[in-house]
Amino acid sequence: MKHIVKIMAVVVAISASWLGLLQTSIVSQDYTWLLPIYFIVSLGCYGLLMVGIGLMQFPTCPQEALLLQQVLYLRFFCNLLLYIILAEDILEAKDFLKPRGVDVGSD
């Protein structure tokens, strides 16, 4: 609740300053009408820039990446072996349970 109040206060302050700028014409009125959209576009641009810079500076650890790759290969291989060993039993169990109305499908 307090967060919403704070955000609303900031929004009201910004719009009040924008309206004041409109009325007193410190900068020409043409600029003032375009100022909100300009700020929103520049905010989006700034976010994109931060994402790009973060991507560029993100540290990748080559040894850990290699180890992870090897672990993934190993797990895939073990799953494959298990499937090959158990395929017959799996089929038997499916044929046994399906007529008895048990949900044996996974997708």
Place this chain on the structure above:
Amino acid sequence: MESADRAVGFILSLISLSIFSYYTFWVIALPLFYTDHFVHKYFLPREYAIIIPVFAGVGLICFLCMFVGYVMLKSKKKKA
């Protein structure tokens, strides 16, 4: 892997910087030039400086809503 990430990040920051500079020049600097200056032909008329961001923002929000709805529908179908 690492160089691909860095290339993507670099391209992203280049795109954002170019969009920002183009838009700044369009909105702030261009009205200060004479109307028959040659640089005006590189920029669209100034109404588009409002239309294009608004359309892009609306399109983004639509896309987000559709994505959220699609994910919700898919999860509901899987549960039922």
